[in-house]
Amino acid sequence: MTSGGHGTDGVERRGLMFVLSSPSGAGKTTLSRLLMDRMSGLKMSVSATTRPKRPGEVDGKDYLFVDKPRFEAMVKGDELLEWATVFDNSYGTPRGPVEAALSAGQDVLFDIDWQGTQQLREKARADVVSVFILPPSAADLEKRLHSRAQDSDEVIRKRMSRASHEMSHWAEYDYIVINHNVDEAFAEVQSILKAERLKRERRTGLVGFVRGLQGQLQG
Ligand SMILES: Nc1ncnc2c1ncn2[C@@H]1O[C@H](COP(=O)(O)OP(=O)(O)OP(=O)(O)O)[C@@H](O)[C@H]1O
Numbered sequence: 001m002t003s004g005g006h007g008t009d010g011v012e013r014r015g016l017m018f019v020l021s022s023p024s025g026a027g028k029t030t031l032s033r034l035l036m037d038r039m040s041g042l043k044m045s046v047s048a049t050t051r052p053k054r055p056g057e058v059d060g061k062d063y064l065f066v067d068k069p070r071f072e073a074m075v076k077g078d079e080l081l082e083w084a085t086v087f088d089n090s091y092g093t094p095r096g097p098v099e100a101a102l103s104a105g106q107d108v109l110f111d112i113d114w115q116g117t118q119q120l121r122e123k124a125r126a127d128v129v130s131v132f133i134l135p136p137s138a139a140d141l142e143k144r145l146h147s148r149a150q151d152s153d154e155v156i157r158k159r160m161s162r163a164s165h166e167m168s169h170w171a172e173y174d175y176i177v178i179n180h181n182v183d184e185a186f187a188e189v190q191s192i193l194k195a196e197r198l199k200r201e202r203r204t205g206l207v208g209f210v211r212g213l214q215g216q217l218q219g
């Protein structure tokens with residue numbers, strides 16, 4: 001699915017799909033925003049959803065807010081790379097922007113649930129790097145959902161009651177980060193991305209680069 005771009009050291013490599021999942025409120029959005037601000041070569045995948053917009057959310061930036069018929073048409077038209085029902089609403093990843101970014105050699109960042117991660121893995125296992133974010137405690141998770149102040153008590157109750165089920169998928173992920181503190185969790189997630197970018201098997205330009213070095217040594 002991916003083609004070449006260049007790493008910061010100029011060696012060509014395949015783009016990767018960097019996935020963050022967690023129970024609602026553990027901090028995916030917070031960490032994603034920091035990654036987008038502080039890492040170059042990364043594009044955020046903007047999901048389509050039928051969920052109502054939260055205060056402050058911007059259509060086209062946080063989500064593409066669509067109605068149910070439009071979402072169903074996207075599914076039927078094979079416009080989504082993956083999709084799932086989460087908390088009674090539909091969510092899905094538009095295929096076009098992800099494929100365009102990967103083709104341009106960018107990495108793509110996803111904030112999606114375990115169902116979507118499984119679907120991405122089935123399609124492109126070697127290019128998916130997945131991170132599961134855990135909260136330090138259930139009390140902290142609930143506090144965070146309340147402190148975000150964007151969901152009703154009823155919605156928060158529903159999300160807390162789903163948290164244990166969401167977390168049961170932790171062992172399907174490549175990396176686990178416990179988000180005690182935003183700065184530390186961000187540093188861990190950033191280290192994972194930096195290391196994954198250096199993996200030999202993604203660095204398609206290495207053969208040519210090393211041959212060039214060898215040529216210089218012989219010359
Ligand atoms: N380490 C932390 N300590 C304290 N508060 C935090 C921490 N990380 C995130 N938060 C706060 O917790 C709330 C929920 O975080 P965020 O929206 O990033 O979660 P999320 O995993 O994206 O949730 P959802 O799945 O519902 O979108 C936000 O108000 C955020 O500022």
Ligand SMILES: Nc1nc2c(ncn2[C@@H]2O[C@H](COP(=O)(O)O)[C@@H](O)[C@H]2O)c(=O)[nH]1
Binds near residue numbers: 093117
């Ligand atoms: N499988 C997918 N899951 C998605 C997608 N976009 C978001 N999500 C997940 O939904 C829940 C709830 O999100 P919220 O913004 O309503 O709090 C959360 O776990 C997201 O990661 C998607 O495109 N596909």
